[in-house]
Amino acid sequence: MKRDWLGKVVAPAAVGVFVLALWQWLVTALEVPVYLVPSPLVVAQTLVDDRVLLLGSLWVTLKVTFAAFVIAVLGGTAMAFVFVQSRWVERSLFPYAVLLQVTPIVAIAPLIIIWVDNAGVALTLCAAIVAIFPVISNTTLGLRSVSPGLVDLFRMNKATRWQTLARLRIPSALPYFFGGLRISSGLSLIGAVVAEFVAGTGGTGAGLAYQILVSGFQLNVPRLFAALFLITLTGVVLFVLMVWLSRLALGDWHESELMIEP
Amino acid sequence: MAADKPATDALQGAAVVDVRGVEKRFANGTQALAPVDLAVRPGEFVTLLGPSGCGKSTLLRTIAGLTQPSAGTLRWWGGGMAGVGEPGRKLVFVFQDATLMPWTRVRANVRLPLDLAGVPREEADARVDASLALVGLAKFDRHYPRELSGGMQMRTSIARALVTEPDLLLLDEPFGALDEITRNKLDADLLALWWRKRFTVMFVTHSIYEAVFLSTRVVVMSARPGRVFREIVIDAPHPRSEGFRVTQQFAAYAKLLSECLLEASTEGAPQGNAGAPSGGVVGMAGKPGAST
Ligand SMILES: Nc1ncnc2c1ncn2[C@@H]1O[C@H](COP(=O)(O)OP(=O)(O)OP(=O)(O)O)[C@@H](O)[C@H]1O
Ligand SMILES: [Mg+2]
Numbered sequence: 001m002k003r004d005w006l007g008k009v010v011a012p013a014a015v016g017v018f019v020l021a022l023w024q025w026l027v028t029a030l031e032v033p034v035y036l037v038p039s040p041l042v043v044a045q046t047l048v049d050d051r052v053l054l055l056g057s058l059w060v061t062l063k064v065t066f067a068a069f070v071i072a073v074l075g076g077t078a079m080a081f082v083f084v085q086s087r088w089v090e091r092s093l094f095p096y097a098v099l100l101q102v103t104p105i106v107a108i109a110p111l112i113i114i115w116v117d118n119a120g121v122a123l124t125l126c127a128a129i130v131a132i133f134p135v136i137s138n139t140t141l142g143l144r145s146v147s148p149g150l151v152d153l154f155r156m157n158k159a160t161r162w163q164t165l166a167r168l169r170i171p172s173a174l175p176y177f178f179g180g181l182r183i184s185s186g187l188s189l190i191g192a193v194v195a196e197f198v199a200g201t202g203g204t205g206a207g208l209a210y211q212i213l214v215s216g217f218q219l220n221v222p223r224l225f226a227a228l229f230l231i232t233l234t235g236v237v238l239f240v241l242m243v244w245l246s247r248l249a250l251g252d253w254h255e256s257e258l259m260i261e262p
Numbered sequence: 263m264a265a266d267k268p269a270t271d272a273l274q275g276a277a278v279v280d281v282r283g284v285e286k287r288f289a290n291g292t293q294a295l296a297p298v299d300l301a302v303r304p305g306e307f308v309t310l311l312g313p314s315g316c317g318k319s320t321l322l323r324t325i326a327g328l329t330q331p332s333a334g335t336l337r338w339w340g341g342g343m344a345g346v347g348e349p350g351r352k353l354v355f356v357f358q359d360a361t362l363m364p365w366t367r368v369r370a371n372v373r374l375p376l377d378l379a380g381v382p383r384e385e386a387d388a389r390v391d392a393s394l395a396l397v398g399l400a401k402f403d404r405h406y407p408r409e410l411s412g413g414m415q416m417r418t419s420i421a422r423a424l425v426t427e428p429d430l431l432l433l434d435e436p437f438g439a440l441d442e443i444t445r446n447k448l449d450a451d452l453l454a455l456w457w458r459k460r461f462t463v464m465f466v467t468h469s470i471y472e473a474v475f476l477s478t479r480v481v482v483m484s485a486r487p488g489r490v491f492r493e494i495v496i497d498a499p500h501p502r503s504e505g506f507r508v509t510q511q512f513a514a515y516a517k518l519l520s521e522c523l524l525e526a527s528t529e530g531a532p533q534g535n536a537g538a539p540s541g542g543v544v545g546m547a548g549k550p551g552a553s554t
Pocket of ligand 2: 434
């Protein structure tokens with residue numbers, strides 16, 4: 001147990017520290033100008049100095065990300081339940097779900113931003129569109145991936161449709177569902193950032209992507225790095241949160257953390 | 263002691279299952295069952311033995327109502343499928359693998375049939391305890407299936423079958439995946455249970471020894487499409503102990519069955535059995551060592 005912890009935390013942390021140190025040393029030794037590549041220490045200093053601005057933007061991006069994620073999970077799960085009602089329903093609707101997946105969000109984001117007045121709502125919608133597909137496909141797959149023997153067992157015991165759903169289909173789908181959540185949480189963040197780039201909304205509703213855009217124009221590269229760092233950190237935290245959630249739900253019985261890519 | 267067992271007294275009582283002219287053709291055109299006639303009477307322990315792919319599982323699944331026959335009729339306790347599940351007409355199926363729900367503990371797995379039937383929790387739990395005790399797993403009710411050995415998982419599956427107090431137990435190669443020692447042990451336990459509880463058993467196996475040891479009657483099926491090739495009564499007294507395995511009689515039956523099986527798998531034509539009246543015991547019933 002202790003070794004496990006050592007391997008999982010200390011080893012990657014050591015790599016991180018080494019890379020940062022190397023970066024710091026290279027930038028100082030080669031005297032790279034700060035507007036090209038700032039050193040980690042400068043980025044850290046910027047994080048502290050611009051904390052009000054950056055944390056405000058982080059909060060904006062986080063709100064969009066979470067709202068999109070919640071919509072994707074609820075909507076995706078609901079759609080999966082509709083899909084598994086009959087093959088016929090799935091066959092007629094699934095192509096449109098795929099369409100949602102393959103259409104680049106950059107291409108439709110401007111339209112959505114035009115159609116929807118409220119910028120926050122528009123961004124959330126874009127991010128949700130990006131994030132919803134893994135939830136739909138994984139949950140559908142999960143609800144269908146029921147051991148045929150158990151289906152027979154339920155059938156022989158004259159289980160009702162509801163009993164079969166609650167006691168068999170949903171528990172069987174959980175590992176797949178959580179696999180979908182992991183992918184979807186990351187996509188919510190990516191969707192939020194991409195949509196913000198396209199929208200380019202500033203002012204009080206400025207998210208991290210907007211800070212990156214503006215910092216780029218102003219050659220304020222340390223702030224750009226700081227914003228980037230916050231986005232990455234958010235992604236990692238989201239991922240860890242999902243892993244923890246699925247452990248909580250499945251750890252007792254599921255042999256491994258089943259990870260299904262769409 | 264053997265005398266009060268109705269197994270060998272042909273045609274006593276209404277058949278638990280009466281299979282008449284049942285055929286099965288799958289959607290892809292595979293004819294799995296040629297017309298099959300078979301009757302199983304209360305208290306019998308009937309084993310289906312036959313070459314792989316001859317339709318044993320298909321026949322058992324048809325009897326369980328899990329697949330519909332393409333032709334022919336089935337009667338359960340003289341009635342249709344609708345009456346199955348009523349008191350005195352309970353049928354359970356034990357699959358080849360344990361088919362336990364990995365997300366719940368042994369207790370909840372065994373209780374499932376009662377939960378689905380809406381039996382109150384307290385009564386259900388008491389019955390689960392009794393059932394687990396029967397298979398020797400009383401201490402393992404808090405375990406998850408993956409924490410059990412293959413044999414223990416199979417016992418759990420049998421406990422789940424027994425918890426409904428079945429009248430007819432269908433087992434499809436239940437111990438096929440286990441090592442011989444475990445299988446022999448579970449065979450003996452199953453036989454003791456059957457002797458005590460007086461339910462009717464239909465059992466599928468590949469093992470000649472298992473068939474001889476357990477059965478009151480062995481139904482040998484021929485290669486695809488499956489037919490009843492021959493029926494052989496194992497005329498040895500119950501309860502049988504492990505000692506039965508080393509008797510001359512056991513060896514003679516094993517020899518007879520293996521010859522019969524060889525014939526059934528190589529020879530295509532039925533041995534004039536197809537038209538035999540259902541339930542009729544044909545062939546060499548009780549031939550070897552009929553006296554004990
Ligand atoms: N769902 C299905 N669709 C098409 N063919 C099937 C199906 N199930 C079984 N069969 C075919 O029917 C035949 C009988 O199958 P079955 O499983 O009943 O054999 P079995 O006697 O139980 O074999 P084994 O001893 O190997 O378990 C086989 O040839 C098999 O290929
Ligand atoms: Mg089989």
